[in-house]
Amino acid sequence: MPDFAFGLIVAITLGSAFMVVQGKQLLYSAIALLFTFFGVAGLYIFMWADFMAAVQIVIYIGGILVLLIFGIMLTNKITSVNISHTSLQRGAGVLVALSVLSFLVVMIGRTPWLEKTALEPAQTVDGIGTLLMMKYLLPFEVASLLLLGALIGAAMLSRNVD
Amino acid sequence: MTVDQLIDWFPISATWPGLTFLLAVLICAVPVFLFIAVYALVVIYGELKISSFMQDKVGPMGQGVGLHAWRWGLLQPIADALKLILKEDIIPAAADKKLFILAPFIVFIGAFIAFSALPFSQTLIIADMNIGVFYILAVSSLGVIGLIMAGWSSNNKWSLYGAMRSAAQIISYEIPVALSIIAVIMLTSTMSMQGIIQYQSGLIWGFLPNWLIFNNPFTFVAFFIFFISGIAECNRTPFDIPEAESELVAGAFTEYSGMRYAFFFLSEYANMFVVAGVAATAFLGGWQSPIPGLFNSPAWGLWWFMSKTMFLIFVMIWFRWTFPRLRVDQLMSVCWKGFTPIALVNIFGVGIWYLTLG
Numbered sequence: 001m002p003d004f005a006f007g008l009i010v011a012i013t014l015g016s017a018f019m020v021v022q023g024k025q026l027l028y029s030a031i032a033l034l035f036t037f038f039g040v041a042g043l044y045i046f047m048w049a050d051f052m053a054a055v056q057i058v059i060y061i062g063g064i065l066v067l068l069i070f071g072i073m074l075t076n077k078i079t080s081v082n083i084s085h086t087s088l089q090r091g092a093g094v095l096v097a098l099s100v101l102s103f104l105v106v107m108i109g110r111t112p113w114l115e116k117t118a119l120e121p122a123q124t125v126d127g128i129g130t131l132l133m134m135k136y137l138l139p140f141e142v143a144s145l146l147l148l149g150a151l152i153g154a155a156m157l158s159r160n161v162d
Numbered sequence: 163m164t165v166d167q168l169i170d171w172f173p174i175s176a177t178w179p180g181l182t183f184l185l186a187v188l189i190c191a192v193p194v195f196l197f198i199a200v201y202a203l204v205v206i207y208g209e210l211k212i213s214s215f216m217q218d219k220v221g222p223m224g225q226g227v228g229l230h231a232w233r234w235g236l237l238q239p240i241a242d243a244l245k246l247i248l249k250e251d252i253i254p255a256a257a258d259k260k261l262f263i264l265a266p267f268i269v270f271i272g273a274f275i276a277f278s279a280l281p282f283s284q285t286l287i288i289a290d291m292n293i294g295v296f297y298i299l300a301v302s303s304l305g306v307i308g309l310i311m312a313g314w315s316s317n318n319k320w321s322l323y324g325a326m327r328s329a330a331q332i333i334s335y336e337i338p339v340a341l342s343i344i345a346v347i348m349l350t351s352t353m354s355m356q357g358i359i360q361y362q363s364g365l366i367w368g369f370l371p372n373w374l375i376f377n378n379p380f381t382f383v384a385f386f387i388f389f390i391s392g393i394a395e396c397n398r399t400p401f402d403i404p405e406a407e408s409e410l411v412a413g414a415f416t417e418y419s420g421m422r423y424a425f426f427f428l429s430e431y432a433n434m435f436v437v438a439g440v441a442a443t444a445f446l447g448g449w450q451s452p453i454p455g456l457f458n459s460p461a462w463g464l465w466w467f468m469s470k471t472m473f474l475i476f477v478m479i480w481f482r483w484t485f486p487r488l489r490v491d492q493l494m495s496v497c498w499k500g501f502t503p504i505a506l507v508n509i510f511g512v513g514i515w516y517l518t519l520g
Contacts, residue, residue, distance in 0.1 A: 004180040004183050005183060010166075010383070016379060022382065027258075027261070028260075028261075031261065031307075033266075034307055050291060050292055050293050050297075051292070051293050051296070054293050054296045054297050054300040055300075056306075057300040057303065058296075058299070058300045058302060058303060061303055061304060062300070062303025062304075062306065062333070062336070063303075066303075066306055066307065066310070066329060066333060068500065069307070069310050069314075069426065070310075070326075070329070073310070073314055073322070073326075123292065124292045124293070125292060125353060138422070
């Protein structure tokens with residue numbers, strides 16, 4: 001059973017990711033991205049990382065994707081449906097893509113992967129919280145400061161100063 | 163009852179794993195869908211009657227030839243549903259057809275999958291996840307994408323404006339909702355829906371049930387912030403400027419008709435249930451009886467959960483006919499200058515309360 005569900009989720013993720021890249025309309029690509037993000041959230045669940053899955057949905061679907069679609073809709077005339085994006089410089093693109101692929105293949109081969117436990121852990125959130133508050137407190141605070149700075153900057157820029 | 167248990171129970175699961183998986187998922191999903199449909203019929207009838215009584219009218223009394231109810235216009239929601247099913251399904255010529263068709267389903271799925279974490283009683287829950295509350299908050303953001311898709315694909319400026327306003331409102335009000343739930347999670351130190359309810363057993367101050375709304379002044383405030391922001395997330399009056407009938411021609415759904423419109427309608431009512439259900443779970447003790455120790459069997463648990471949830475839905479309907487609509491700038495200032503700071507202070511207060519008195 002898990003294999004079947006896993007296959008289904010992988011198919012959704014890869015299929016929609018292909019549509020994101022291949023789509024001729026920008027908005028269709030953005031909508032296909034919705035299914036990709038959702039599929040990735042499903043993959044997290046297979047690794048017992050349900051908190052990560054929910055974070056993935058909140059941040060990527062609820063935040064970034066909405067922002068992306070807003071951006072697409074606001075930068076064009078609302079009546080024009082044909083927002084196309086075409087590929088330029090295919091030769092260089094293929095080269096870059098192949099080098100990234102070979103790099104990834106090498107990395108996947110060399111990384112010592114952690115084995116997934118067969119049983120669901122009793123608590124999936126506690127560990128993340130403890131690590132963030134104890135071991136990685138400084139990076140966590142630096143990241144929140146960065147976000148605060150971005151927030152204040154956005155508020156400054158969008159403000160109408162008379 | 164979970165999907166895993168169902169799969170183990172099927173005799174053919176060894177030979178056809180994929181088939182049994184789909185069957186188990188369907189067995190879990192169909193009753194939830196039927197529940198939403200029946201609940202929507204009940205609440206639509208309730209809304210018609212309550213709003214009529216509040217305006218000193220009698221509301222629906224008869225449904226025309228061949229559809230006469232026994233009395234009190236009880237068949238009105240069924241007549242409404244039949245009308246919606248039989249109506250012509252119109253897709254505007256200039257609309258983006260694919261997205262236009264997809265949008266109602268995305269909106270409905272966002273409301274529908276939240277039901278899998280709602281604890282109807284001690285035993286009746288589809289999946290008691292570790293991250294139950296957070297899961298519900300997360301999947302509710304799917305609806306925003308569906309709304310934007312609906313507004314954009316309709317190719318109609320009023321739809322688009324309605325969708326943009328809806329999306330801006332839902333995204334803004336997600337923040338006070340999440341912050342007020344954090345106050346709850348801090349006290350219960352779990353995000354599982356059943357865990358939150360189990361924390362609220364017993365008595366507090368000697369006579370009150372230990373529900374989080376009574377636990378301390380900060381959670382008391384958090385309940386109201388959560389509930390009011392939840393109403394705003396459902397786009398209901400007094401926060402319904404995105405679909406204000408008189409100004410924006412019903413917002414993102416303007417071009418929809420028939421069954422597709424019905425799906426938007428259904429998901430709106432489903433969202434109301436989810437908000438009321440989470441409020442009942444997180445602040446009002448969920449399936450806990452108001453008299454601790456008495457009436458605490460699973461069947462009573464279902465009764466308590468449903469009565470608390472339906473009471474909150476009644477309050478939402480009540481609000482609709484009590485408060486005037488907020489202007490769009492007032493709406494945003496209430497959220498960002500009112501609820502968000504109060505919710506942040508709340509988190510701080512709950513922390514101090516927990517460390518000193520808890």
